[in-house]
Amino acid sequence: MKTLTTLFTAATLVFGANLAMAKDLGPDEALKLRDAGTIQSFEKLNEAALAKHPGATIEDTELEEAYGRYVYQLELRDDKGVQWDVELDAKTGEVLQDQQDD
Structure with missing residues (x-):
């Protein structure tokens, strides 16, 4: 039982730490990063x-800022009505994730 409690506690701490690693950025901060050339334009x-x-x-x-990089997240709806979650590295434009939303 003690091992199970320890594992549960460790998993909770890791999950909580991962949540703390991501920080949503507001519009003003996003525009400053774009204007400074830190991230690509939102159009690109x-x-x-x-x-x-x-x-x-x-x-x-x-x-959002996560794990030392800026991540631009989009929700798209295609012409068939399917919703997609796409994540890009905001500095390079590299697609990090492209998956159908449940």
Whole structure:
């Protein structure tokens, strides 16, 4: 029983630490990063995401700092009504994740 409690505690701490690693950035901070050239323009990032799903529309976007990098997250809806979650490295435009939303 003691081992199970220890494992549960360790898992909780790791999960909590992972949540603390990501920080949502507000519009003002995002614009400052863009203007400083730290991240790509939102137009370029949007184009990169839409290139993965031609004909899709952007429903929501968010910029966060996670694990020392800026991640631009988009929710897209394609022309068949399927919703996609796309994550890009905001500095390079590299697609980090592209998966269908449940």
